[in-house]
Amino acid sequence: MAHNVRGVISRAKGEPVELTTVVVPDPGPGEALVAVRSCGVCHTDLHYREGGINDEFPFLLGHEAAGVVEAVGEDVTGVAPGDFVILNWRAVCGECRACRRGRPWYCFATHNATQPMTLEDGTPLSPALGIGAFAEKTLVAAGQCTKVDPAASPAAAGLLGCGVMAGIGAAINTGNVGRGDSVAVIGCGGVGSAAVAGARLAGAAKVIAVDMDDRKLQWARGLGATHTVNARTDDVVKSVQALTDGNGADVVIEAVGRPETYEQAFYARDLAGTVVLVGVPTPDMRIDLPLLDVFGRGGALKSSWYGDCLPERDFPMLIDLYRQGRLDLDAFVSETIGLGDVEEAFAKMGRGEVLRSVVEF
Template sequence: MPHEVQGVVSRAKGEPVTLETVVVPDPGPGEAVVSVKACGVCHTDMHYRDGGINDEYPFLLGHEAAGYVEQVGPGVTDLEPGDFVILNWRAVCGTCRACRRGKPWYCFSTHNASQPMTLADGTALSPALGIGAFLEKTLVHAGQCTKVDERAEPAVAGLLGCGVMAGIGAAINTGAVTRGDSVAVIGCGGVGDAAIAGARLAGASTIIALDVDDAKLEWATGFGATHTVNSRGKSQDEVIEAIQDHTGGFGADVVIDAVGRPETWKQAFYGRDLAGTVVLVGVPTPDMRLTDMPLIDFFSHGGSLKSAWYGDCLPSRDFPMLVDLYLQGRLPLDRFVTERIGADGVEDAFGKMHRGEVLRSVVEFP
């Protein structure tokens, strides 16, 4: 029997979100209904509200979530009611060309639930990243549910569903940071700090945090940064020199751009050592362009230029591992939770996030 719950909906571009009745159908073949216990407020949700993703309004926001499986549909064999899960937006298909090549973290045909969740009047909702979790129950494809140790608090575990995984994966998976490496991270919000935590976990010896906000640099130190640089007002050359100053004059082995702007990408490109790696994890807008980059520089600097898609993660592999590391006290995931709010506080949380006052506001459900 369908469930009627309260959910956070974005009806039009740039307008404040509203709390509305959402109808969640019983799960069909390959689907599951999850009782959501916590969901982080991510920049991506704000991008949906502001029309930065697409214009398929109304959106059902929320995607960085953890909770318990309540129902499963026909054909679901690897989940059962009561399982504690983190929701993911990379439910791999197993049959596309990436999956067949043994690289399912690049899956080009990920799964979502087939049935729509709707408003009370029957209007179909577009769930953020195929999830939609700012509500008490949500309908997802069973492959979007990753079972993890239920000793992890939902407000902490759910953050692996998007931003924290993106940052940790940018360092460990995409950047392949390893013992003794030097790493620079540009932008120390939630994703950047997660990249710092990932670099520390991987054994990097030097981790340089760069931001324009001293408060964020203080957060970065708590996640493992060994050096900090306030880049406010600094030229590109000055930023590059600051990175070189902490790396023996050479530049970092891996530079992670967690901002995603042309100027920060150039800082990352020139701030790495010869044959070093640049990882772009901050999401640019469609209008951004790189200009005045001599082609010879791409050749002469060598190395790798990479983009991190969801931290190149495989949820079934990475989520349980990272939760285990958290439970062992080796990964400080709880430090990302700045405040706990109700579903009626999401619009205010967007403002705090935009002003850089929080790492993560987390919506909790009873």
């Protein structure tokens, strides 16, 4: 039996989002029906609305979510009705060359539900990142459900489904930040602030937050930054070097996704240091660096996709740290809103007024 629920869609490029009825089918083999409890408003959803991901409109937006499994299809054993889960967009296949080599966080064949969710007239919807959680219920592949402690706040837990995990993972998994390291994070929105928290969690001795907005720098301090640099008034490279005995940081995390900030990250690292790109660039962007500098500085230039996370490993661990008071996920929740408030949440995000607006059901 299909379920008619309220959901937020993007019908055409650049148009305001629309609250409408979404038809969600019962789960088929390998699928799970999830009653959504919360969903963060992520910049990726805005990218979908603006046509920056692809042109497969209409989109069912929302992907940074937590909820409760209502039903599962045949052959599903990992989750069951009643389980509290965080939704993820990396349901690993277990069979591709990355999975076979023991690196499932690089899985090249992640999968989603096969049945479409639709509008009432039968028009199929493209769910954001294969999830589509700006809806009262959503249909996903069972592997996209990661069971966690149900005592966790849904609004906080759901943020691990994308931005917060991307930032924490960029520091811990991709950057391999270790005890005593110096770390600089360029760009302190939701992902960058999470990278700050991840660096502190990993034991970094010095965490330098870089942004052009003093409000974001203050948020970063609350999440563990030991120093801040306002890029509007200060030279980023020289400032980071001055704070690291003239050397540069051991790890620099670029959470903006622009050529000029990547160049800052490249030169703000120590010799043999690591640069991690977690900010998402657009297809037209290019970087021009002297190849001799790439060779002569050594170290590593890395990209971080979803924080190189493995949801079944990382989500429960981070929720445990949250429950122990060692990871303040609540600090990322700037406000809770209703489904009808998503368009205004996009505007607040664009003005830099929030780390995350979170839809609660």
